[in-house]
Amino acid sequence: MLADMPRRSAADVADSRASAVEAAVDLASVEGLEGITIGRLAGELAMSKSGLIGRFGDKEAMQRAVLAAAVERFTDAVWRPAARSAPGLPRLEAVVDAWIGHLRDGVFPGGCFVTTASVEYDARPGPLHDDVAEAVSRWLGVLEAEARRAREAGDLPPGRDPADVAFELHSLASGGSVAGRLTGDAAALDRTRAAMRRAIGLPAG
Amino acid sequence: MLADMPRRSAADVADSRASAVEAAVDLASVEGLEGITIGRLAGELAMSKSGLIGRFGDKEAMQRAVLAAAVERFTDAVWRPAARSAPGLPRLEAVVDAWIGHLRDGVFPGGCFVTTASVEYDARPGPLHDDVAEAVSRWLGVLEAEARRAREAGDLPPGRDPADVAFELHSLASGGSVAGRLTGDAAALDRTRAAMRRAIGLPAG
DNA sequence: AGTTATACAGAACGATCGTTCGTTCGGTAT
DNA sequence: ATACCGAACGAACGATCGTTCTGTATAACT
Numbered sequence: 001m002l003a004d005m006p007r008r009s010a011a012d013v014a015d016s017r018a019s020a021v022e023a024a025v026d027l028a029s030v031e032g033l034e035g036i037t038i039g040r041l042a043g044e045l046a047m048s049k050s051g052l053i054g055r056f057g058d059k060e061a062m063q064r065a066v067l068a069a070a071v072e073r074f075t076d077a078v079w080r081p082a083a084r085s086a087p088g089l090p091r092l093e094a095v096v097d098a099w100i101g102h103l104r105d106g107v108f109p110g111g112c113f114v115t116t117a118s119v120e121y122d123a124r125p126g127p128l129h130d131d132v133a134e135a136v137s138r139w140l141g142v143l144e145a146e147a148r149r150a151r152e153a154g155d156l157p158p159g160r161d162p163a164d165v166a167f168e169l170h171s172l173a174s175g176g177s178v179a180g181r182l183t184g185d186a187a188a189l190d191r192t193r194a195a196m197r198r199a200i201g202l203p204a205g
Numbered sequence: 206m207l208a209d210m211p212r213r214s215a216a217d218v219a220d221s222r223a224s225a226v227e228a229a230v231d232l233a234s235v236e237g238l239e240g241i242t243i244g245r246l247a248g249e250l251a252m253s254k255s256g257l258i259g260r261f262g263d264k265e266a267m268q269r270a271v272l273a274a275a276v277e278r279f280t281d282a283v284w285r286p287a288a289r290s291a292p293g294l295p296r297l298e299a300v301v302d303a304w305i306g307h308l309r310d311g312v313f314p315g316g317c318f319v320t321t322a323s324v325e326y327d328a329r330p331g332p333l334h335d336d337v338a339e340a341v342s343r344w345l346g347v348l349e350a351e352a353r354r355a356r357e358a359g360d361l362p363p364g365r366d367p368a369d370v371a372f373e374l375h376s377l378a379s380g381g382s383v384a385g386r387l388t389g390d391a392a393a394l395d396r397t398r399a400a401m402r403r404a405i406g407l408p409a410g
Numbered sequence: 411a412g413t414t415a416t417a418c419a420g421a422a423c424g425a426t427c428g429t430t431c432g433t434t435c436g437g438t439a440t
Numbered sequence: 441a442t443a444c445c446g447a448a449c450g451a452a453c454g455a456t457c458g459t460t461c462t463g464t465a466t467a468a469c470t
Contacts, residue, residue, distance in 0.1 A: 039427075143317050182334075243458065
């Protein structure tokens, strides 16, 4: 017997909390993690403020859960598909395509969630800063490892620092997504994709 | 006679309002343009909320004035010094150095102001969105014109689209500044500078 | 000197913020 | 059948939000 199992239907509970978090991810991708309001979110979910926040404890815990869910959504949309490609340069190429694709498909209604969160907390200390920084660092580490494998396979110039490659890919995707969305430049994602491919020595095609 | 001149000492009035705006720029570069609070700002300036907001009319007008001042500060720090270099590639090179330099020097205590504002308003319509978009578009236009001159001088590959170059430079600076600040990567600005130089065909040095 | 306009303080407005209660209700275990 | 847990509610808390109004002191102009 599982002594610490939830007494109530586990599926229902998880669904309720998970759907709240997913709605909050969409809202926060537009308004920012700091722009979330318990009242507004509760209104959209047709539940009471106290009922909503009771699931998390306090607002900060909710924000952290929302961030974690957004990272998960990004991983599902970008990393998981790309990880099916062969390690090294092919996988980096697939990452670029999935990355651009998830921006084009509107996986986050307000643009790249992690970028929004990065800007919100890059100059403000606290647990959320640390969470965002940890997520970005981990992603950069993944990219760097892949770039290193590509270099070892001879698919990148030997002088090219894998950490530089990772950082450049991230900067391009992050900055390009914001600028394109802001100015309404329809070609922005194409420009970004071409620049990212250039960064890993691939033809623009 | 100047019929519509301010009745009060024009210099004093301008100073008072200007210093409020400058303080607000510093605050907003950390907390965001949306994170500014009339109460907080008034407290820092040791004046009343009503006295402060009376200078602008309402909060949105104040935010627009703050944004305009931040753009001016960026122009002073980045464009004006670089514009002394010869048009084309030399000027682009100077822009890169001034751009990185203003980030390194902490011209904005919370990182690049326009990037913060871009993220805040890239998914939210309104006058502030339009102001930010206009500022970014103008800056991209300046970069593009310079890239075009560089290409005409034969300092850039003929196949390279000047708009692509401008967009890539902006993406790198914007995204790199945020990621570096967030993760505390001391080498981030160097990486960004190297990537920006690569984007205009210059050696990393 | 008298008049006028302005800058600012102070107080108050309704709204909303995040949080904390006490209560109710449905489901599970004993 | 009883006890209990957890989810969710409605109501209220003090704090703060942006805004408005009123009074006043001061500077500028006649």
